[in-house]
Amino acid sequence: MPKILLGVSGGIAAYKAVEFVRLATAAGHSVRVLMTASARKFVGPDTFEGILGAPVLTSEFERDPMRGTFPGDELPEHDPIGHLAVVESADAYLIAPASANTLAKLATGQADSIVTTSFLACEAPRLVAPAMNNRMYEDAATQENLATLRARGIDVIEPDEGSLASKGEQGVGRLPDPAELLRRVESALGGEDSAAAGDLSGLKVLVTAGGTREPIDPVRYIGNRSSGRMGFALAERAAARGAEVTVIAANVSLATPTRVTRVDVQTTAELSAACFTRFPESDVLLMSAAPADFRPLVRSETKLTRATEGISLDLEPTDDILAALSANRGPGQTVIGFAAEHGGDAETRASGKLERKGLDLIVLNDVSKEGIGFDSTENAVALITADTLEEVERAAKTVIADRILDRAIKLRQDEPVP
Ligand SMILES: Cc1cc2nc3c(=O)[nH]c(=O)nc-3n(C[C@H](O)[C@H](O)[C@H](O)COP(=O)(O)O)c2cc1C
CATH class of the missing domain: 3.40.50.10300 (CoaB-like)
Structure with a gap:
C-alpha cells in the first residue's frame, strides 16, 4: 500500500488538505499528516485523525505513538526519532497547502517545524503545492524560492487561477482541487515504473x-x-x-x-x-x-x-x-x-x-x-x-x-x- 506523507502549513486552503486525506485513503493509500503550528489555526489535527485513525504530528519534539509507521504497518519495538522515521517509510511527501513562509524555509533549508525538518530528511519524491494570495505568489521572493525548489528536483504543483480567499480578489494562487493533487502524487509514486506500464x-x-x-x-x-x-x-x-x-x-x-x-x-x-x-x-x-x-x-x-x-x-x-x-x-x-x-x-x-x-x-x-x-x-x-x-x-x-x-x-x- 503506497504511503503518502502530507505536510500542512498555515493557509486558508488547509481545509482542502482534509479532502485530500479523505480521497487518498479512499483510493487505498496509507497517509500520515504533519502540521505546522500555523496550520492548526486553520484546521484542527482532530479532523485529520478522525479520517485517518492515526495521530497527526505537530512538533518534532513530541513522541510519535506510531513510531514512524503508517496505518496498517506493524509497530517496531524500538522507539525511533519521529520525524526521521516517518519520512523513511514514506513513498512520497506532499506539502499542501505550502505557505509562502514554508516555501521560503524549504528553499533555504530551514528546519524549525516537523514539516520543514521532515522535508529535509526525506529521500522519497517531494512535492509542494503553493497556495496564497496572488500578490504573495507573484512576489519575486516567492518565485525565486519556487525556482530554487524546482532546480533541486522538487515537483511544484502550480496553483490555479480564480477567485481568492480575500474578498473580491482574483488571480493565481488557489490550491488545485484535492483530486488533482492526488493525481500528481500518484504520478510521482509510480515514477519510471508506472510510466513504463x-x-x-x-x-x-x-x-x-x-x-x-x-x-x-x-x-x-x-x-x-x-x-x-x-x-x-x-x-x-x-x-x-x-x-x-x-x-x-x-x-x-x-x-x-x-x-x-x-x-x-x-x-x-x-x-x-x-x-x-x-x-x-x-x-x-x-x-x-x-x-x-x-x-x-x-x-x-x-x-x-x-x-x-x-x-x-x-x-x-x-x-x-x-x-x-x-x-x-x-x-x-x-x-x-x-x-x-x-x-x-x-x-x-x-x-x-x-x-x-x-x-x-x-x-x-x-x-x-x-x-x-x-x-x-x-x-x-x-x-x-x-x-x-x-x-x-x-x-x-x-x-x-x-x-x-x-x-x-x-x-x-x-x-x-x-
Ligand atoms: C487569515 C489568514 C490567512 C492566511 N492565508 C495564507 C495563505 O493562504 N497562504 C500563505 O502563504 N499564507 C497565509 N497566511 C499567512 C501564514 O499563515 C503565515 O505566514 C504563517 O506564518 C505561515 O506559517 P507556516 O508556514 O509555518 O505554516 C494567512 C494568514 C492569515 C491570518
Missing part, C-alpha cells in the same frame, strides 16, 4: 507549445499570448502515461516536465524546422503551439527609433506548419491540431480547419470565454473529429490533457496502425 508506453509523442515571435527589429516582435501551459500539460501527462515525449517550446517560461525532452525555438520558421526534423519519427503530433500567421516582410537590423509620424509594417504570411506536416504524414501517424477561436461560429471554423488541414482531431478552445485559455491554468475545450463533437468542461489543463490523450488513443484504436 502506462497506456502510452511505446509511443513517441511530439508536442508543440507556446507562441512564436516574429522580429520587427532586434528588440521588438509580433507575438501572441500563448503561455505554453496547455502544451506542457500535454507533455507532462503523455510522459507520465509512458510516452517518449519531445516538446518544442516557443518562448515558454515554464519548467520542463519530468522525462520530457525540450527543444526551444523562437520564430515560426524555427518551429517549422524543429517539427520537420522530429515529426517523421513521431506516432502522435499534438500541435498546441500558436505560431504567428504573419511576419514582418523586412526585419530591421537596428532598433527602430521613435517616429513621431508613426511607421507602417508590411507583413507576409508564414508557412502553415500543421497543414504541411499533415500533408507529409506517413501511415500510423496521428495528427491533432488546436484552434483558439473567438466566439461566434467557433465550431464551424474549427471544423473547417480540421478538414482543410487533414487532421484526425481538432481541440477547440473559445478564447472569448473568461478565465480559460491563454495563460490560464484551466481550460474548457471541444474535441472535434470529422463526425463527433465532445465538450470537455472547464478543468485544470492537466485534466484536459488527459482527455485529449484518451481521444488520441481511441483514434489509434479505431483506425489500427499498419
Whole structure:
C-alpha cells in the first residue's frame, strides 16, 4: 500500500488538505499528516485523525505513538526519532497547502517545524503545492524560492487561477482541487515504473507549445499570448502515461516536465524546422503551439527609433506548419491540431480547419470565454473529429490533457496502425 506523507502549513486552503486525506485513503493509500503550528489555526489535527485513525504530528519534539509507521504497518519495538522515521517509510511527501513562509524555509533549508525538518530528511519524491494570495505568489521572493525548489528536483504543483480567499480578489494562487493533487502524487509514486506500464508506453509523442515571435527589429516582435501551459500539460501527462515525449517550446517560461525532452525555438520558421526534423519519427503530433500567421516582410537590423509620424509594417504570411506536416504524414501517424477561436461560429471554423488541414482531431478552445485559455491554468475545450463533437468542461489543463490523450488513443484504436 503506497504511503503518502502530507505536510500542512498555515493557509486558508488547509481545509482542502482534509479532502485530500479523505480521497487518498479512499483510493487505498496509507497517509500520515504533519502540521505546522500555523496550520492548526486553520484546521484542527482532530479532523485529520478522525479520517485517518492515526495521530497527526505537530512538533518534532513530541513522541510519535506510531513510531514512524503508517496505518496498517506493524509497530517496531524500538522507539525511533519521529520525524526521521516517518519520512523513511514514506513513498512520497506532499506539502499542501505550502505557505509562502514554508516555501521560503524549504528553499533555504530551514528546519524549525516537523514539516520543514521532515522535508529535509526525506529521500522519497517531494512535492509542494503553493497556495496564497496572488500578490504573495507573484512576489519575486516567492518565485525565486519556487525556482530554487524546482532546480533541486522538487515537483511544484502550480496553483490555479480564480477567485481568492480575500474578498473580491482574483488571480493565481488557489490550491488545485484535492483530486488533482492526488493525481500528481500518484504520478510521482509510480515514477519510471508506472510510466513504463502506462497506456502510452511505446509511443513517441511530439508536442508543440507556446507562441512564436516574429522580429520587427532586434528588440521588438509580433507575438501572441500563448503561455505554453496547455502544451506542457500535454507533455507532462503523455510522459507520465509512458510516452517518449519531445516538446518544442516557443518562448515558454515554464519548467520542463519530468522525462520530457525540450527543444526551444523562437520564430515560426524555427518551429517549422524543429517539427520537420522530429515529426517523421513521431506516432502522435499534438500541435498546441500558436505560431504567428504573419511576419514582418523586412526585419530591421537596428532598433527602430521613435517616429513621431508613426511607421507602417508590411507583413507576409508564414508557412502553415500543421497543414504541411499533415500533408507529409506517413501511415500510423496521428495528427491533432488546436484552434483558439473567438466566439461566434467557433465550431464551424474549427471544423473547417480540421478538414482543410487533414487532421484526425481538432481541440477547440473559445478564447472569448473568461478565465480559460491563454495563460490560464484551466481550460474548457471541444474535441472535434470529422463526425463527433465532445465538450470537455472547464478543468485544470492537466485534466484536459488527459482527455485529449484518451481521444488520441481511441483514434489509434479505431483506425489500427499498419
Ligand atoms: C487569515 C489568514 C490567512 C492566511 N492565508 C495564507 C495563505 O493562504 N497562504 C500563505 O502563504 N499564507 C497565509 N497566511 C499567512 C501564514 O499563515 C503565515 O505566514 C504563517 O506564518 C505561515 O506559517 P507556516 O508556514 O509555518 O505554516 C494567512 C494568514 C492569515 C491570518
